[in-house]
Structures are given as structure tokens and as C-alpha cells.
Amino acid sequence: MxxxxxxxxxxxxxxxxxxxxEAGVSSDTERRVQDAITALGFRRNDSARVLRKGSxxxxxxxxxxxxxPFYSPLSRxxxxxxxxxxALLINxxxxxxxxRERELALALCARRVDGLIIVPxxxxxxxxxxxxxxxxxxxxxxxxxxxxxxxxxxxxxxxGARAGVAHLIAHGHRRIGxxxxxxxxxxxxxxxxxxxxxxxxxxxxTPDAWVALGGTAPERVRGAAVRMLAGPEPVTALFAGNNxxxxxxxxxxxxxxxxxxxxxxxxxxxxxxxxxxxxxIAQNPAELGRSAAELLFRRLDGASDEPRRVTRPTRLxxxxxxxxxxxx
Amino acid sequence: MxxxxxxxxxxxxxxxxxxxxEAGVSSDTERRVQDAITALGFRRNDSARVLRKGSxxxxxxxxxxxxxPFYSPLSRxxxxxxxxxxALLINxxxxxxxxRERELALALCARRVDGLIIVPxxxxxxxxxxxxxxxxxxxxxxxxxxxxxxxxxxxxxxxGARAGVAHLIAHGHRRIGxxxxxxxxxxxxxxxxxxxxxxxxxxxxTPDAWVALGGTAPERVRGAAVRMLAGPEPVTALFAGNNxxxxxxxxxxxxxxxxxxxxxxxxxxxxxxxxxxxxxIAQNPAELGRSAAELLFRRLDGASDEPRRVTRPTRLxxxxxxxxxxxx
DNA sequence: ATCCCTCTTGACAACGTTGTCCAGACCTCC
DNA sequence: GGAGGTCTGGACAACGTTGTCAAGAGGGAT
Numbered sequence: 001m002x003x004x005x006x007x008x009x010x011x012x013x014x015x016x017x018x019x020x021x022e023a024g025v026s027s028d029t030e031r032r033v034q035d036a037i038t039a040l041g042f043r044r045n046d047s048a049r050v051l052r053k054g055s056x057x058x059x060x061x062x063x064x065x066x067x068x069p070f071y072s073p074l075s076r077x078x079x080x081x082x083x084x085x086x087a088l089l090i091n092x093x094x095x096x097x098x099x100r101e102r103e104l105a106l107a108l109c110a111r112r113v114d115g116l117i118i119v120p121x122x123x124x125x126x127x128x129x130x131x132x133x134x135x136x137x138x139x140x141x142x143x144x145x146x147x148x149x150x151x152x153x154x155x156x157x158x159x160g161a162r163a164g165v166a167h168l169i170a171h172g173h174r175r176i177g178x179x180x181x182x183x184x185x186x187x188x189x190x191x192x193x194x195x196x197x198x199x200x201x202x203x204x205x206t207p208d209a210w211v212a213l214g215g216t217a218p219e220r221v222r223g224a225a226v227r228m229l230a231g232p233e234p235v236t237a238l239f240a241g242n243n244x245x246x247x248x249x250x251x252x253x254x255x256x257x258x259x260x261x262x263x264x265x266x267x268x269x270x271x272x273x274x275x276x277x278x279x280x281i282a283q284n285p286a287e288l289g290r291s292a293a294e295l296l297f298r299r300l301d302g303a304s305d306e307p308r309r310v311t312r313p314t315r316l317x318x319x320x321x322x323x324x325x326x327x328x
Numbered sequence: 329m330x331x332x333x334x335x336x337x338x339x340x341x342x343x344x345x346x347x348x349x350e351a352g353v354s355s356d357t358e359r360r361v362q363d364a365i366t367a368l369g370f371r372r373n374d375s376a377r378v379l380r381k382g383s384x385x386x387x388x389x390x391x392x393x394x395x396x397p398f399y400s401p402l403s404r405x406x407x408x409x410x411x412x413x414x415a416l417l418i419n420x421x422x423x424x425x426x427x428r429e430r431e432l433a434l435a436l437c438a439r440r441v442d443g444l445i446i447v448p449x450x451x452x453x454x455x456x457x458x459x460x461x462x463x464x465x466x467x468x469x470x471x472x473x474x475x476x477x478x479x480x481x482x483x484x485x486x487x488g489a490r491a492g493v494a495h496l497i498a499h500g501h502r503r504i505g506x507x508x509x510x511x512x513x514x515x516x517x518x519x520x521x522x523x524x525x526x527x528x529x530x531x532x533x534t535p536d537a538w539v540a541l542g543g544t545a546p547e548r549v550r551g552a553a554v555r556m557l558a559g560p561e562p563v564t565a566l567f568a569g570n571n572x573x574x575x576x577x578x579x580x581x582x583x584x585x586x587x588x589x590x591x592x593x594x595x596x597x598x599x600x601x602x603x604x605x606x607x608x609i610a611q612n613p614a615e616l617g618r619s620a621a622e623l624l625f626r627r628l629d630g631a632s633d634e635p636r637r638v639t640r641p642t643r644l645x646x647x648x649x650x651x652x653x654x655x656x
Numbered sequence: 657a658t659c660c661c662t663c664t665t666g667a668c669a670a671c672g673t674t675g676t677c678c679a680g681a682c683c684t685c686c
Numbered sequence: 687g688g689a690g691g692t693c694t695g696g697a698c699a700a701c702g703t704t705g706t707c708a709a710g711a712g713g714g715a716t
Contacts (some may be wrong), residue, residue, distance in 0.1 A: 001702065011666035016704060024664060046438045047384070048702035050375040051671050058418075058439075067404035067614075069397055069597070076395035079421060088435060090386075090418045093407060107416060111386075130369035202394035250601060250604045269397070270598050275579060284394075329672065339696035344674060352694060376672035387706050 001042065008036035014058045019044050031241060046291045050112060058082075061091035063119040070243050070266055070285055071119070074141070077289030078117055085297050087114065096182075098122030100305035109136055115296045117141055117289075123184065125150075137299035141292040143186040144309075151299065153292045157265070158186045159282040160314030161194025162201075164263040165239050167279070173237040173261060173326050176210065177228040177292030179221055179249065180241025183213045187211055191241050191265055210235055216244035218251075224253045229260065236326035243268045250274060263322040265314075272288060272319055279322025282315045330369065336364035347372055355517040378440060386410075387624060388436030389419035390429055390464025391447040398571050398594055398613050399447070402469070405617030406445055413625050424510075426450030437464055443624045445469055445617075451512065453478075464652065465627035469620040471514040472637075479627065481620045481638040482516045484595070485515045488642030489522025490529075492591040493567050494605070495644060501565040501589060501654050504538065505556040507549055507577065511541045519569050519593055544572035546579075553580045557588065564654035565589035571596045578602060591650040593642075601646055607650025610643045620652055 005015045011030060016035040017025050025033075036042075050056045059082050063071045079089045090108060094101035101121040105128060108116060115137035118125075119187075123146035132138055132150070140152040165189035168176050180196040181188035192213060199206045209231075225248075229236045238260060240246040246264030253260050264271075267282035291310055333343045338357060345353050346361040353361075364370070370521050378384045391399045401514045407417045418436060422429035429449040431503075433456060436444060443465035451474035459468055460478070468480040496504050506523045511518035518543060529534035537559075540552035553576075556563045566581075566588060574592030581588050592599075595610035619638055 005666095012702095013668095013704080014664085017665090020704085026664065028573075029664080041461070043438055043458070045440060045702055047375050047378040047440050050669090051373070051379050051673085051701090052703045052705085054671080056375070065404065066407060066680055067400040069400065072395040072400050074392065076421060079394060083372065083420075085399070088339070088418060088439070089420060090416060090571065092411075092417060093404060106371070110371055111416070112373060130371070133369070149466055237512075247598065249597075250693075254601060270578075270596075270602065273582065274598065275603055307513050333696095341674080341697080342695060345695090348674085354694065357694080377674075378699090379703085380673045380675085425692080445666090500668095622660055 001044070004033065004036045004040055004042050006141060007040060008032045032223035050245035053113075055114055057086055057190065058088040058090055058111070058113050059115045059293075060105070060113040061089055061116065061117045062094055062104050062108070063091065064094055064096050064121060066091065066093045068244070069268060070283075073286040074119075074289035077286040078293045081290055081293035081297065085300075094119075094121040096185075098123045098124075102127055105172050106131075109134075114300055115139070117292050117296055118135075118145075118185070120145060123186070135187050137296050139292045139296045139299075142287055149307045151292075151307050151309075152296045153288050153312065154293065155187075155283040155288065155312050155314055157190035157314075158197065160240065160265060160283070160316075161191035161241075162198040163194075163314070163316050164265065164279075164281045164321060164322070165195050165317070166201070167322055168237045168239065168261055168263055169198060170202070171237075171261065171323055171325055174204055175233060175235045175237035175239045175326075176204075176239060177212070177225070178206075178210065178239050178241065179212045179228075179245050180226050181213065181245070182215045188213055188241055195239055198258070213241075216242065216248070218248045221245050221248040222252050223267070225249055228316070229256065235325075237263070237322075241262035242266050246278065250278060258327045259324045261322055261324040261326070263316075267317060274321075276317035276321045276324065279319045282317050287312060329372070332361065332364045332368055332370050335368060336360045341600055344353065367443075382440075383442055384417040384440050385414055386418055386439070386441050387443045387621075388433070388439070388441040389417055389445045390432050390436070391419065392422055392424050392449060394419065394421045394649060396572070397596060398611075401614040402617035405614040406621045409621035409625065413628075418656055422447075422449040424449045424513075426452075430455055434459075443467070443630055445620050445624055446447065446473075447471060448514070450474060451514075465624050467620045467624045467627075469616055477635045478619075479623045479635050479637075481616050481640070483515075483616065483625060483640050483642055485518035485642075486522040486525065488593060488611070488644075489519035489567065489569075490526040491522075491642070491644050492593065492607075492609045492650070493526035494525050494529070495646070495650055496565045496567065496589055496591055499531070499565075499651055499653060502532055503561060503563045503654075504532075504565045504567060505540070505553070505563035506534075506538065506567050506569065507540045507552050507556075508572050509541065509573070510543045516541055516569055517635040523567055541569075544570065544576070544603060546576045549573050549576040550580050553577055557584065563588075565591070565650075565652075568592035570594050572605065574608070578606060586655045587652050589650055589652040589654070591644075595645060599645075602649075604649045604652065605647035607647045608645050610645050612640065615640060 001015050005012045082089045092104040109131045117139050121145045124149045125145045127136050138150050144152050184272050243266035264280045267280045271278040329343050333340045410417045420432045426449050437459045445467050448471045453473045453476045466478050471481050567578050571594035591607045593609045595608045599606040
């Protein structure tokens, strides 16, 4: 910028004014500066700008896995909102690892992002307290924060699971298995809670053998499903705790001789083209992302009221797999 | 940092040394500084650091759509490599819009990212010349750069399409339709070229009615497919130019009375569970991302040889839909 | 003609960090 | 006891930008 000023024969501040489109520069001078800028290929250094201004016009997004199809639309929605507010999006995957979530979030804070949207992998976010105190707006999405108060946007996991399991019960099932993600994950336990509620509401018991929580690794899910489908009192229906589990169960059930009903949490592409088409409890990930981003920019615009908790309803989409009657 | 220094009763530089783990600080002093840091909740301001050091330890990724399942693993792979090099990833979607690609890339440059990985939406990247001259390493992935020389990582689109169409021909098809993305997109025309090559190799003609290029909007793809399947000389097989097209075609073909063979470019989740399972030409998007990121960090480590062009082979995965014999 | 107002412009400090350079303390060896 | 070396610590400038302030030019009203 100094060079531009020298080249155009004007003061430093005048160049700054032109670059930022500030008023108070004669059109003649402005043109001289513009010429100098193009001649020298000048581009403003945003690092210095950030340092001077204090705000970075960027927000950070920490999610579980950038490659999980559930988070893709969420991430995209956040990006769109950020773009509408002139902000860039920096994101990273925690790989469901609390330590990595922490590293990533703190690295983003060191970068002085204006705000942070987090899909928590950890259950203790007190490490963010100094950052929040320092003014970094923070919104949690998909799962609640641990041990701190902050804005959050959640789907109604418990009620969604309850509705899904009730749907199976309504179609005659009495022995229903639940296979979900790791119990450390809030949504996993919430969905399990919904499952238990639905079963209890129908006066059904839920023996331990019908419940498996422990991550979405295909091998583990497969093992759990096979165990539940074997034995003297096999389950006649399965409820899958998230999209990863559902996909694995679709594969397992395709290998079974007798039909087994299936309802999965999370919708996924092509669910309607499988045979049978898969009945799901659908969330709207893009909507979650959009809400979270809007909550964030609301804070950045100065809102300082109590932390909000936004809960989004889920929607049951009956496609076939959840309407299979019990066999045996 | 000034505050920390005052609190610990040491000089500014000493705090800097502690924060950066530099040698030359007695363990006693170091502890005093550490205490001050935790007491004050100090976190280094990376903006200032960047300003001073000149490198940001961050790379930018501009791709077409963060929510496209093809790009998710690519993005994730780039992230992993960046992480291994201690860099953060800033990314954004161009939405297949050249102007937006440009804006995004230049915004990232203004942020002084160390390097840039771009899935081009535009066919003219001369706007990046000053940036590249200024030292921003740039790698193009999935599609080649336009009118500049730079590293690139591509799948062998033409040969993949050729192999896929040859596969259909080998199964007896003579009237094969091609439905692809917008002709502005390099991979789309390359795949069309592969289609024509395979057809020509077999001595088959390719009337215009059998070729549709024009974007992946479901309506358009559906319309093209329906037209090709109607009339006196309907096609007996379709080749889909990418995963978006394939998915739409799967839907269209499911509604057809007579079976139509289908081979799609790009693998996708659950392709093996559809009926019939979908035969595809598989790329390895994660591998593309990883290669591109490694090429980038090679440059950042100082490599200054000629721009490289890395071509990855594709792989035909026969699953059923591509082995259906011609009917009618 | 004087005063006041507006418009344009530039000098300067500051943002928070790190590289350079120097000073003092302490130690070792002659 | 003095010379030379090592270790520790700090003062200061610089990175590139923007906010503050003030000064000069020009014009209109009195």
C-alpha cells in the first residue's frame, strides 16, 4: 500500500480510502490510485486489516466429519449464511475426538474468528469460557454444549426416536432392537431415551440384549444386529440411531431370510430407491445449519440476551421398511 | 501479551519466547510466565503473528459444492493433509459460478492463505497470475486450470468414459445415450469425448439425439432421458456423466417398463444396494484431494520445478446395471 | 475583505506479535 | 584476578492496515 501511495504520488491514507470505498476522495485522485493499484497488482492484506480492526469477518465451524453426508448440507447452509454476511467460513473435523475438537476450536479462536459453530464431540466446553468472555460468539448445533451456557440448535432426538419406535409398535412389533452411536454422544442417548419411552408407553420391556450403543463402525453395528436377530426371541424390527447405522443395517437386513422392519434416524439420499424403501425419522440438517448461523450472526450483531435453545421437530417419512409386519 | 509480561514481571520478548517454546528461558521464569498466561486467559493473536511472519499456516479450498457427496471426501482428505502440516483449512463453494469462484479465491488470497486448491468453475484463471507471482501456491483438482500453468490432479475422465461405454458395447448395446453436465465443465466434455471414442472404436455413430450436455438439474436430466428412451429408435443403454446425473437416471429408469442398461461416472454410496445395483466408473475423490494437498505442500516446502499434471486412473465396478442386455 | 464552512488530503499512532541486537549475570579457564 | 564465553532477558523496530486529527484549499455569506 505504501508502494501504491508512492506510485500514485498520494498519501497512505488516501490509498486506504480508495481501497475501502470511503468517501472524500476526488474522482481524479481516485483514478490515479486505481491505476497504481492495477499497475502494481496490489491486494489488501487482510491480516493487517484484522489486526487493526479487531474483527475478522470469518466464522469457524467445527463438526464431526466433513465427509459425513449428514453434515454436508449443514456446513453448506452455514457457508451460505456466512457469505450473506460477508464472512468466510473456516472449518474442520473433530473426528468425534474431544481433544481434537478442543484443539481445533482454540486454533480458530487464536485466528480470531468472530464466531464459532460447534458440533460437540466433547461433553465439557469449559475450555471455551475465556474465549466466550473475550467476545467470541459461540453456537452449538446438533448436540448441546457441556457445562457451559450457550446458544444451541437441536433436533428433537428423543421425540423423533419415540415416534419412530411407536410407528413400529403400531405396525405390530413387540420385540424391537435399538442400535445407536457411542453413549458419549448426546443424541445417541437421547434417541435411546425416546426408544425406551415408546416401549414403556406400550407396556413393553427393553432387555439389554435389544440395545446396543457403541459407535457406528460397520463391524460393530453388524455384530449387534446379527446377535439381536439370532436366538430364541429375535427382534422383529430394528431402530437405527443415525444414518451411518441405518446404511449398515440395510446391508445386514438384505442378507436376512425373513423380513425385518427398519426405521432409521436421519434421512439419506436414495433411501426411497432401496427395496424396501427405508422409513426414516428425518431431520433437516440444512435447516439446523441455517438456524445456528443465524443465531450466531444475531449475537455478532450485538444481541446479548440469555442463551437460546432452539429445538427443531423431526418428521417421520414412511416408505416401506418401517411398515413391514412382524414375522415369526 | 504486554499484560502477561507486566503480570509476570518480565519483558515482552520473554513471553513470546515461552509462548513459542523457544530456548533460552530459565525454567523458573518460564513457570512464572505460564502462570501469568493462565491467570489472564491469554491466547496468542494469530493475526498479528501472521502479519509479522508472513505465513498463515492455512490453505484455501474452493470447490463446487460443499454438499455434493463427491466433494466431501475430497475436502476431508485435504483437511487431513493440511492438519498433518499444521495448517488450517478455509473453504468455500463456488456453486459452479465462475464469478463466485473468483471472488472466493481472491478473498482467500487477501487472507494470505499459503496455498490454494481449486476445483475450477471458470475456464480462465489469469486473474490468479498476480497472486501466484506473489507466492501463493496453487493446485487445481478434478478439472484443469484455464489459461495458466499450474499443478493439477485429474481423473482420467475420457478414458473412464470410454471404458464404461465400451463395457456397454461389449454387452451388446448399439444405441447408447450420453447425459452429462454443462459443456462449460471440462470433465463433462472429456467424458463425452470418451463416449464418442468408444462408439467410434466400435464403428457406431452418435447422433445428436443421443447426447445431452447441460447441467445436472434433475428436470433437465429427466427430460433428456425420456426423450432418448422414446421414439422409433430408443437407446437401450445410458451413460451418466457424473453422480448427480446417475442418481436422477436411476429414478427415471425405475419408472420404465423395459430394462435399460446404465453405467454412471463416479461411485456413490448404496450403489450396490439398488436394484439393479449400479455399475460405475469409480474415481477416488479422497485420493484426488490427498494428491492435490500433497502437491500443494510440496510447493510450500519450496519445490519450484515445472507444474505437474497428475492423472489418476478410474476403475470400472460392474454391479449389474451395466450388464443388462439390450431389449427391443 | 473577513470569516466560516466544507471538502480533500496526509501525518501519525496504534493494533499484537516476532526478529535483531545488545546488556548484564554468571561461570570457566588461564 | 582477569579474560572470554554462555546463558538469560529486554528494548526496539517492523509487519500493513486504519482511526484520529489537523491542515490547506476553495467557496459562499456577511
